[in-house]
Amino acid sequence: MRLVIMGPPGAGKGTQADGLATRLGIPHISTGDIFRANVTQGTPLGIEAKRYMDAGEYVPDGVTNAMVRDRLSQDDCRPGFLLDGYPRTLEQVGELDEMLKSDGLAVDRAVELTVVVDEVVTRLLKRAQEQGRADDTEDVIRRRLEVYAEQTAPLTAVYESRGILVRVDGMGTVDEVTARLLIALGA
Ligand code: B4P
Numbered sequence: 001m002r003l004v005i006m007g008p009p010g011a012g013k014g015t016q017a018d019g020l021a022t023r024l025g026i027p028h029i030s031t032g033d034i035f036r037a038n039v040t041q042g043t044p045l046g047i048e049a050k051r052y053m054d055a056g057e058y059v060p061d062g063v064t065n066a067m068v069r070d071r072l073s074q075d076d077c078r079p080g081f082l083l084d085g086y087p088r089t090l091e092q093v094g095e096l097d098e099m100l101k102s103d104g105l106a107v108d109r110a111v112e113l114t115v116v117v118d119e120v121v122t123r124l125l126k127r128a129q130e131q132g133r134a135d136d137t138e139d140v141i142r143r144r145l146e147v148y149a150e151q152t153a154p155l156t157a158v159y160e161s162r163g164i165l166v167r168v169d170g171m172g173t174v175d176e177v178t179a180r181l182l183i184a185l186g187a
Helices: 013-024 031-041 044-053 061-072 090-101 117-131 138-152 155-161 174-185
Strands: 002-006 028-030 081-084 109-114 165-169
Touching (some): 013 028, 013 081, 013 174, 028 031, 031 044, 031 081, 044 061, 061 090, 090 155, 109 174, 117 138
Parallel strands (some): 028 081, 109 165
């Protein structure tokens, strides 16, 4: 199963993707987590990514696409994968298609987690208190939501037109959302 999980910041992508990937026996690949690991290690990729992430902007497509291409070429992705937070731009959608097409493959299903704006702001401000992530300040959260609305929300139409989009209500407790996801995916 080659899955993509989408949704605004704070929709619960990372939270849900972890358990779902384990259950499906496929790797959970979060571009945000990979960037943050590079930031922590102080790699050149991390130093570049941090400038964008701290401002709530997307890391440039060229950088992100190369990183995902490298990750998907690893052996553990052969049975499938769950991509969390990628693709986020139209160019990334095209790149992902190309990466898979060369092996005769395609995205099987795209899941969109839907939530209301007030709820995601509340969740992210709570995470800010608990974890102190640099991009969870109120100003940066608002910018991330704007960037999502402009650049990423329209992508769901691409997957919808292919007939592979599944919309799942992301409101409620983590367990409630997980149960809905499993039903929607028939997992
Ligand atoms: P991400 O790491 O993807 O961050 P995110 O959108 O905030 O989602 P995340 O997965 O962390 O949060 P979740 O909704 O699970 O991206 C961070 C940055 O990296 C981007 O802004 C960008 O700069 C860069 N980046 C990443 N991918 C990129 C790409 N493809 N192209 C360019 N740039 C890219 O959870 C949020 C909080 O809600 C958590 O605290 C969680 O515990 C809580 N929560 C989840 N579900 C809940 C529920 N049901 N009820 C209550 N709380 C819940």
